[in-house]
Amino acid sequence: MSELDLTDARSHQRFEELAAGWALHGLDVSDEQLFQPHLDSCEGCQRTVDELVDTLGDLAFELPSDEPPATLGDRIRAAAAHYEAGSVRPLILSVSRKDRSRRPTVRSVPWMVTAAAAVIVVALGGWNVVLRGSQTSDSHATVQQQHLIHQLLAPGSQSTALSTSDGHRVAYVVTSGADLEVVTDGVAANDSARTRYWLWGVWGANTAPRPLGSFSVSGRCGAPPCRSVGGWQAGGQGDRFRRES
Amino acid sequence: MVGQTSSGASRASGRRTAEPGETSDAELMAQVAERNTSALDTLYERYGKPAYSLARRITGDEGFAQDVVQDVFLALWKDPDSYHRARGGFASWLLSVTHHKAVDAVRREESLRRRRSLATQEFLVEQNANGVSQAVYDRVWTTVIGERVRGALSQLPSPQRDALVLAYFGGYTQREVATLTNTALGTVKTRMLAGMRRLRVVLGAGLAPEGGAL
């Protein structure tokens, strides 16, 4: 186990002293190597470390309090978003605004109205994103789609088209009040048990992208876009998000 | 003893107490594991300030302190299970992680080490001098670590206090503390444990009013 005899109280005292160094993050490498395996197996030292960490927590809470800069929270949010985006393979789509003539109040969806770009990323790495070619060349499908989009656009709604870099529209983001829906048309189906698409809002070059919600694209629908029973949930090619306020 | 002084009078944040009906830290961490960014925001609102205050005192630098705090919360986001592997309360654990990262920054960054070295010399000279000027004493003890922490630490025998301050605020290892204080390593280890146990009693009993007995 170690060079120290655990049955000897004085030897164990030495471990407890190492527990203090452990809690203070002040052990030398050799002591750390000695203490770590002991800590894993000794409930007494685990308790000691807990108590000492708790005491140091008390001490830290008594320090004079400094207000962190307001930007730090944003930095953390951005770092988390960046981490999420970096752990997946992004499918970057540019956004073109496609508003109805009956334009709603822009306050309903500030992140999309002011968006310079939006990103759809697949939530898990390893899933190979393949953009299908636009399926809207079929005029019948296009009519269907336009009809659907109009249906979606109740008063107060607004849609934003998501296009690939070569100009193919593959999805619409439809917003109404606090709701946001995605209607996809040409985004590859995913295995919903393993992966999800995430919609990210990007609003400004210096602002962090923010995840707006996730959705799945089912491969079962023949002519895009299709709408499932019970709204835009499983099996459909759209999904609904509620905006976090 | 470490780094720059804080500007103006600031109050200790103190441990927060849970509001009735609010989501617990553990529940928020479970939500973080489900990639809920609002839960991360809430945890930051709760603990960003004490974490930043601690990191700033250890690094003595606002920029590095921000980096440390970002690292801490990003680590929560990347590996939410790390908390379940830890024992004890969330707040203490988070501040322990903050301490760890801040100390790592000081050990890693030459500029922070230089600044620490100056502050340490000043600290040790004062500790060894009798009748040190009140002005210097106040600046190092009160402005940097605050009256309440000073009050708690002042109830420790000075060898224990020196060892703890050098380790906790200075980020020195036990061996480095032994060298700095010209003391046998075994003695430093014993002092640190005894000092922390004494501190536990002091803090558990409520902090002494400012300027506790030396």
Ligand SMILES: [Zn+2]
């Ligand atoms: Zn033990």
